[in-house]
Every structure is written in C-alpha cells, then in structure tokens.
Amino acid sequence: MARNKNPEETVNRILDTSYRLFLEKGYEYTSTQDIIDNLGGLSKGAIYHHFKSKEDILIAVTDRMTEQSNHMLAEIRDRTDLNAREKLRMIFKDSINRPVQDEIFAVAPNIHNNAKLLFSILHETIHDAAPNYILPIIQEGIADGSIKTDYPAQLAELIILVANVWMNPMILDDTEEESLGKFILFQQMLGGFGLDIVDEEMLGRLQELTAIYQKRK
Amino acid sequence: MARNKNPEETVNRILDTSYRLFLEKGYEYTSTQDIIDNLGGLSKGAIYHHFKSKEDILIAVTDRMTEQSNHMLAEIRDRTDLNAREKLRMIFKDSINRPVQDEIFAVAPNIHNNAKLLFSILHETIHDAAPNYILPIIQEGIADGSIKTDYPAQLAELIILVANVWMNPMILDDTEEESLGKFILFQQMLGGFGLDIVDEEMLGRLQELTAIYQKRK
DNA sequence: GTTATACATACCAACGTTCGGTATTGAATA
C-alpha cells in the first residue's frame, strides 16, 4: 500500500479496528495478525511503525475511550449555573445516557475475558477521573454545606468506583433486578453523606441498559 | 524423574511454584518454562498431564487462595454465640490480621501487572464469598434489627467489594494516609446502614499493612 | 536532490500446547 499523506488517518484506522476487536474478542485473544486481517491491506510493519507494542495500542484505545467521557466531566465540573449536588446528578444522568454505552453493550459479549482492558479502565477511573473531575465537585459541595465528609478524595474514589465498576451491568453481569437494587442501595449510601442525586428517570434508563445487555446472551 | 506414587504431591508442587511465580512476576509474565525451571526436574509434559492449560493452573491457584479464606468465613458465619454485627466485625478483624496477607504483600511487587489474577479473585469474591458468607449474616442482621436495607444481596456485594478491593492497599496503591481515610469513610458508609464495626485496633493494623507494602517500593 | 517517514517483507525467539513414547504403578489373574 502506498504511503499515506496524513498518517493520522492510518493511526485512527488501527485504533478503530483494535477497539472493535478488543471489545468483541478481548485484548488477550486478539492477535496483531487479527488486527491486520481486519484492517484491510495494512502490514505488521505499519502497525509497529505507529505503535511500539500491542500494549501501546491498548493504552491508546482506552485513552480514546475515556477522553470523550472526561470531556463531558470537565464541562459539567466547570459550569457555574449548577451547585455541587446538581453537578453530580447531571454526571450520573449523562453517564448512563451516553450513546457509546449502548454500542459497547451491544458489541461486547465476553468482557469477562478482558481483564487487562477492564483493569486499564479501572486504573484511569481511580487515578484520573476521581481526582480531576469528581473531587473538585465534592469539595464544592463541602464548601456549600451539601456534602458532609472529612475525606473528600476518598469519597470521590468511592463514588466513581461504585458508579463505574460495581454498577456496570456489563462488568458484573447483573440481571435487571440486581442492577436496580444496586442503584437504590447506591442512593442510600450517598444519602449517608448528605447527597440525594438519583431520580426516577435514571432508574428507567438503567433498566433499559441492563435489558440490552441481557438480551445478548 | 521417577513416577510419583501419589500424584497429589506433584500437583501441589506445581501449584506452590506457580502461586509464588504468579505473585512475583505476574501471571502473564510467567511462562510454562519458568514454572518448570523453578520446579526442579519436572517436565512440560508432566504439567500438561495434570492441568489442561496454563489458565487452568491459574484457576487452581486462586481456588486454593480463596479456600482458606472461605473456611474462616464459614466458621464465623455459623457461630451461634455472636450476633450479626459482631460477626461482621470479626470478619474484618480477621481479614486484615491473616498472616497470609503479610506474605503476599512482601512478595508481590507488581500486582498491577497481574490483571488476570486480580480479576479472577474479584470474580470469586463477588460470586462466591458475597452470597455464601456475607449475605447470610446480613440477613441475620436484618432479622434482629441491627441492619437496615431492602437489598441484602447488593449490600453484601458492596461491603465485600469495598473491603477486599477498594481498601486493599496492594491493589490500589495507597499511602498510609489514604488507606486510613478509606477505612474511616467505609465506617461512615456502613453507619448509613445501621452498622458500626470498625474499632481502634483495626485502624492500627491497617496502618501496619500499608506500611509494609509501602516499604517495598 | 536530499531527507524523513509511511509502509512492506521476511524473519526471529519465545510462547502455550500437543503428541508419541517410556517407565512405573497397583490390581487382576494364574
């Protein structure tokens, strides 16, 4: 294949394909050859020209996955027309309404065979999303009196971990009923810290998501 | 090497060595050849006679790891001289006092390169420990009025997940200060469900554990 | 025209796994 004038396109093609295969087959069960075969007329040399290793591709893929999520988080965090509780409420609403969720759910049958991808996302969640996006909002809430805790950083971690990992029906393979129970329990837990951010609309959406995932099996 | 009269010994030797190497080097970075070399005079064929794959060894290793933990959980669960809150309190105390903890901490430098092992333990925790050991105690607590929730199964999961994963300084790489903050926050969280199970002794022990792990780096 | 780079090709060592074979066992048979 001829040399591409703007290699950024090639990089994106590699990432698109890898992203899809990693979700479909799992990172460990996707070989570099698989990626090449699904790429259409690109060679191993090309891939290793743009990425230094297979793991490097994984990092780029998860970066791209979290990037859009972080963009949304940043926007909400910086709004001046909302107070802390309203911001958190909006974050949860948006996170379960993101269209990419449906897509991932529809395409990923065996996320359980994907420990490395999951751990990679978990790591980003705890070490990037929590301190940079949730923590500032928590601190705002402490300042205006709507949140009560002496450990804002830990509370930020706990919230995002529970919301993104434990309540993710894809990761922990829940039925609709279980998912719903988790959500209500989460609300109870937050109530202990003075927060009340769950509403009826969110519950409905969560049921929808779980149903989509359950149908796949 | 001569044929062993009771092959159970051989199986145990394979598991002992694999367990050590998986912790030291990570599952993905331990090759079957590594296991053989550290085993002393056993061949590749021998391993594949007793285990059908490398992943099969990992499953056996994690099974053995959780088995002793489950044994302790079962004993506490079945005691008749303690009420639900006292049982949970004892579980937490024991879980951070288990000597195997020190051992694992001292030997596992790069648990982050061990996504598969971690996920394997997480899975067992959620799908075995939570429903079989924690849930019955929660239900007991609901019956005697010391725990308040409409979702006992979910609360069991949440408790064990937070205790075993989020508060594990090895997995999430905390400083002493962060660890302590998590513990106190955990206590606050449980307080929301009517529970109060953390005491001074536990806090001290947790600081110890974190210190051991921090020194390794 | 020169250099930098986007890609192709051919190859490598290491990996997990398989397989034909051997040695040893313990129970059945003589």
Add this chain to the structure above:
DNA sequence: TATTCAATACCGAACGTTGGTATGTATAAC
C-alpha cells in the same frame, strides 16, 4: 507368589502461533 496388563505419571521433541524486529523501498516534504 509370580505374571500379566491396563492405567497413568512423566518425558522431551516438535508444532503452530505469537509479539516483535531488521531491512528494504517508495513517496511526501522541503
């Protein structure tokens, strides 16, 4: 007690595939 024999513990060479590399070539950019 001695002999047989199937089951099995173990060996080690070989296999296909893997992630990764070295080298070559064509083209874009200046």
